[in-house]
Amino acid sequence: MDLGAIDCDSARRTRACGRRLGRLLQPGDVVGLEGPLGAGKTLFVAGAAEGLGIEAGYRVASPTFTLINEYPGRLPIVHVDLYRLEDHAEMHEIGVLDYLGGAGVCLVEWFERLAGAQLPDHLRVTIEVQGDHARCLRLSASGPRSSALGRQWLAACAPRRRSGVARP
Ligand SMILES: Nc1ncnc2c1ncn2[C@@H]1O[C@H](COP(=O)(O)OP(=O)(O)OP(=O)(O)O)[C@@H](O)[C@H]1O
Ligand SMILES: [Mg+2]
Numbered sequence: 001m002d003l004g005a006i007d008c009d010s011a012r013r014t015r016a017c018g019r020r021l022g023r024l025l026q027p028g029d030v031v032g033l034e035g036p037l038g039a040g041k042t043l044f045v046a047g048a049a050e051g052l053g054i055e056a057g058y059r060v061a062s063p064t065f066t067l068i069n070e071y072p073g074r075l076p077i078v079h080v081d082l083y084r085l086e087d088h089a090e091m092h093e094i095g096v097l098d099y100l101g102g103a104g105v106c107l108v109e110w111f112e113r114l115a116g117a118q119l120p121d122h123l124r125v126t127i128e129v130q131g132d133h134a135r136c137l138r139l140s141a142s143g144p145r146s147s148a149l150g151r152q153w154l155a156a157c158a159p160r161r162r163s164g165v166a167r168p
Contacts, residue, residue, distance in 0.1 A: 003139040003150040006157050010133050014040045017137060018155045022051020024149060025105045027075055029121055032111030035127030040135055041109040042081075044127070048107055049077050054159035067094055076104030082113040091117065121145045123153075 008014040021031070031048070033041040046060040052073040054060070060071065060079060067085060071077040078099050085091060091114065100106050101120035108114070111124060121143030128136040139154065141147040 001141050001147065003141055003147065004154050005139065006040060006137040006154065008040075008135045008137060011040065011043055014127075014135055015043055015050075017153075019045040019051040021149075021153045022048035024152050024156065025052060025075065026149075027103050027105070028074045028101050028120070029145070029149060030106045030108070031124035032114070032122050033107065033109045033122065033127065034112050034123045036129060038141050039127040039129050044125070044137075045079055045107045045109065048105075049073060049079070052077050054104060068099065070104070078104045078106045079103075080106060080108040082108065082110040084104025085110070085113045088117070121147070123150050141159070 004148060006017055008017060025031075025048070033044060035041055042060065042062050049058075049060045049071060054071050054076060054077060055074045058071045060069075067081060069079045080096060080099065082091075082096070091097070091139065096114070097117060097119075100108075100122075109121075119142070123146040124140045124142070126138040126140070128138060130136055139150045141150045
C-alpha cells in the first residue's frame with residue numbers, strides 16, 4: 001500500500017530523514033531499500049543507525065564482501081546489502097530471511113532481490129533519483145505495523161510549521 005513520499009533535496013536531508021525513521025524503529029521492524037546505484041541507500045541506513053543510537057566507534061559502510069553487518073545500538077541494527085546476492089539458493093545459504101523480523105531492526109539494500117520470498121511485514125522505501133542532489137523517497141507498507149510506522153515517519157518528516165513555539 002502506497003503511503004506517500006518525502007522529497008530530499010540534499011544528502012544531508014536524506015540522512016536526517018533516515019535518522020527520524022531510526023528513532024521510531026522497534027524490534028522486528030524491516031525496512032527494504034530500493035533504488036539505483038548511488039541513490040542514497042547506504043547514506044539513509046547511516047542516518048537510521050544514528051537514530052537507533054549506533055554505538056560510538058561504529059560506522060555504517062557498504063559491505064564489500066559480506067552481505068550482512070550488525071551494529072550495536074538501542075536495538076541490534078542489522079544492515080543487509082544484497083547487491084552481490086547471486087540467487088535464491090545463496091539467500092537461503094546465508095540465512096538472510098532468518099534475520100528479518102528478529103529481535104533487531106533490519107535495513108535491507110537491494111530489497112527487490114528478495115522478490116518471491118516469504119517476507120514479514122515490511123516498510124519499503126524506494127529512492128528515486130531526480131537530479132544531482134534531488135531524491136524522492138517513496139514509501140509503501142505491506143502490513144499493519146509498517147503502515148503505522150510509515151505514517152508516523154511521514155508526520156515526523158513533514159516540513160515544520162513556523163511558529164514561536166519550539167518543538168522538541
Ligand atoms: N539527496 C540525496 N540523498 C542521498 N544521497 C545523495 C543526495 N544527493 C547526493 N547524494 C550522494 O549520492 C551518493 C549516495 O551514495 P550511497 O552509497 O548512499 O548510495 P547507494 O544507493 O547505497 O548505492 P549502492 O547501490 O552502490 O549501494 C552519496 O555520494 C551522496 O552524497
Ligand atoms: Mg549502498
